[in-house]
Amino acid sequence: MDFTRIKDSGGRSVGNEDGIEVNAPSRDVYEILNKTNKEDPAKEDVQALRKALKEYPDLWRQAGDLVKINQEHLIGKIASASVMKESLRHGTKELRRELGYEQSPPLERLLIEQVVLCWLHYHRTQHSYINRTSQSIPITQADFWERKMSAAQRRYLRAVESLARIRRYNGRSGVQINIAQQQVNMS
């Protein structure tokens, strides 16, 4: 599965919106990510992956930014009025708090954001589903909305499962799950 690129600067330093130089991930980083995306990748590839994650901590930030952008997009789709949007944002804040966002290491925070994203998507789909199926609609449309609703539920459940799985690995093994240059000890 190809890792979709946000930027492909070939490893050069580029300026961000604040004029601060950041290292954009090079083509090699995406290649190694794709290369290790299989059962039992070669040891040297895993070493190269470790090096790449240390060199480009921005990968994590970019993923986090992408999730936040998608969350805002969904909030905009669900609610048009500012009051409703604020209510939804408050809801997502509460969800993060319930999932222990503040106490969580960076990887778990990213997975919490994924749960929030899927939660918003689930509610957006449910909103459309209720609107459409409350009227008389052709069976093909009813089937479409049923499938979308099921898919949204599955995404949400898988997001929650992913977070639970990583927390289990952190808790049970007492291992360090490393993200870039940050080493997080969980015991």
Place this chain on the structure above:
Amino acid sequence: MGWEERNGRMYYYRKVRDGDAVRSEYVGCGTFAEAIAQIDRAERCKREMKRQQNREERRAVKAEARRIDDTIRRITRLTHAALLVSGFHTHKGQWRKKRG
């Protein structure tokens, strides 16, 4: 649905579904029939607009799902990378800590 000529005059007929069959329903001629025809045209436009809206909504929902799936794939990929460099490996689809 439409106008048909009979003996030099134009008459308006509607097609009406009757169970599985479709039959022609006589409406009339002259000004009255023209008014009904206009109402029918407006109703058809409204239905077509509704169908178009529904099609666009379904397209938007599919596009949104693709965006979300793309984001999820990205996060999954990074999570797997973090597990790999932390000494985990997959075995028959399950993540396990390497011994030693």
